Amino acid sequence: MQMRGAAVALAIILGGGMLASVAVAGEHPQKPSKEKKESQKKAEPAGAGAEKLPPGADNDVIDYRIAEMLAGWQMGDTSIMHGVYADDVSVVSGAYEPPIIGWTNFLATYQKLRARITSAQKERKNTYTVVRGNLAWSSYQWEFHGEVDGAPAAWRGQTTLVLEKRAGKWMIVHDHTSVVADASAPRKSGD
Numbered sequence: 001m002q003m004r005g006a007a008v009a010l011a012i013i014l015g016g017g018m019l020a021s022v023a024v025a026g027e028h029p030q031k032p033s034k035e036k037k038e039s040q041k042k043a044e045p046a047g048a049g050a051e052k053l054p055p056g057a058d059n060d061v062i063d064y065r066i067a068e069m070l071a072g073w074q075m076g077d078t079s080i081m082h083g084v085y086a087d088d089v090s091v092v093s094g095a096y097e098p099p100i101i102g103w104t105n106f107l108a109t110y111q112k113l114r115a116r117i118t119s120a121q122k123e124r125k126n127t128y129t130v131v132r133g134n135l136a137w138s139s140y141q142w143e144f145h146g147e148v149d150g151a152p153a154a155w156r157g158q159t160t161l162v163l164e165k166r167a168g169k170w171m172i173v174h175d176h177t178s179v180v181a182d183a184s185a186p187r188k189s190g191d
Contacts, residue, residue, distance in 0.1 A: 058131045062138055062163055065170045078107060085172045092176040120146035134165040156180045
């Protein structure tokens, strides 16, 4: 039962689509060097994040925003994550519990559970995005391998994000993540 609890806790963390290593369509997003990141912080006025988005089709920009959020998690930089998550975000985890409503509540849950992970690697694959005006949804599968509560852990799952274009910037307004049960392991009666 303890492993089930760890899986549920991880599902909450992964509900934010958070991971330590991201693979998008076979490519790893490049992270800016620490020096470049520091110089950007100094040179850019607050709220300049929208100007940093790459030009291109909305699907490409949304993919970039997802990778940006995931990189923020990898670096432990919640300000980057908050730049992608809306203040009024709702998050549905793999646990049977009410949705987490609002960035502040999500942040508290994330920080508590992220502290339990000492190493993590997660691959995002099979991303599918649909854009309808100022709304979009993006679904993808993921595989997680890491250490949770000092023990090796591995899970697979899927996430669907709903994004809304606000003031010209795509923001995650809803995040729903599910952990997929391993069908290869036979279940014992009573489980």
